[in-house]
Amino acid sequence: MSMDVDITITVNGERITERVEARKTLVDFVRDDLGLTGSHVGCEHGVCGACTMRVDGVIVRGCLMLAAQCDGAKVETIEGLSDSGELADLQAAFEQRNALQCGYCTPGMLTAAQELLNQAKAKQSVPSRDEIREHISGNYCRCTGYHAIVDAVESVAKARAGAKS
């Protein structure tokens, strides 16, 4: 049986066909084969959240999925989410509130937080600080102590709720 798999996946809107090693994780594929190095590799066993990206609309650990599994899937990385402008206000809030220092966790943190913000928007609610902390509990930050990150996410949640009405 072949150790390589042919896949066709859509990454940040671009359709890509590649032959990948079956054992290659999704995050290694986007970084090494596609040169999209915004998704970071931290622990490689699902604990740190640095490789958080979107597959078919939901956030996943890029280290706990194989590229081979993503045949036919729609993948969005921090590069795509940045370029589309979807995260622009959240990125600005992170910068304004010093919600990053080294920045290693930031792409995953932004991607995870955006899912919570989208869920809150669908429910027309603003997440509490506890809910924000719970939602980003799977994303390690070793610099900020999280407080500024929670501040940034909360301010964007409130701004988006206000802007909508």
Place this chain on the structure above:
Amino acid sequence: MKPAPFAYKKARSLDEAIALLGENPEARLLAGGQSLMATLNMRLSAPSLLIDINGIGGLGGIAHKSGAVEIGALARHTDAERSATIAQHAPLIARAMPFIGHPAIRNRGTLGGSIAFADPAAELPACLLALDGEVDAQGPKGKRTIKTGDYFKGLYETALGPQEILTAIRLPAADSNTRIGFAELARRHGDYAIVGLAASARADGKGLKNVRLAYFGVGNTPLRATGAEAALARGDVDGAVAALDLEPHDDIQATGAVKKHLAGVLLRRVAAQLMEQRP
């Protein structure tokens, strides 16, 4: 680290997956992958072949039928978390769900995978034991149903045969007399618990009967505390704590003595949950 090389095959049917398991004794099934992928990355496991079962249709449903809640093997944690059927008819699962991993993990992880993997520190195997549920499996000899009492055999070891695939779990549906309780202690939200407790009981007048206490993180499998169950049915919480006959081993999180103490702390919390619920 990176996984050791393996082949990958996407199975289109249960029969195909079962046949592949028969032809490849060193193969592993890939469902949500949230435990398996971590063990592959750390090279704790090096299968020759991964059989991806995510493309098999009909295994993702959650349904309430004939007094039971049936959860297909590929239902994801997020599906259960958002399911009105689970909220209404399997409240213990609903209560446990937020404790499992983190949102990105719950988006991928499956209930069937968790029960098949049978991590002794995981929430769902203990819930299955507390609820006295059943496991449906399919193998080369056909389908069978395994009672919880016969299912957990040892550390990561279940009654599933090498060519058998877990297809669904079935839990008795809750009614107005059902009481449930759940608590765990972990260093970080979403981490594996140091100790956890899933419980179910039937209301009996002002008291409880059929109390089932299923601890996790204290042994090689989820474990019932039968002495404590009997005391709790008599309404004797102190007696239940005194009757806890667990002997947890030391692990990287805590010593056995600390775990045993924490088991008592959790028992008091869960006893209060069981007793305070009203229909």
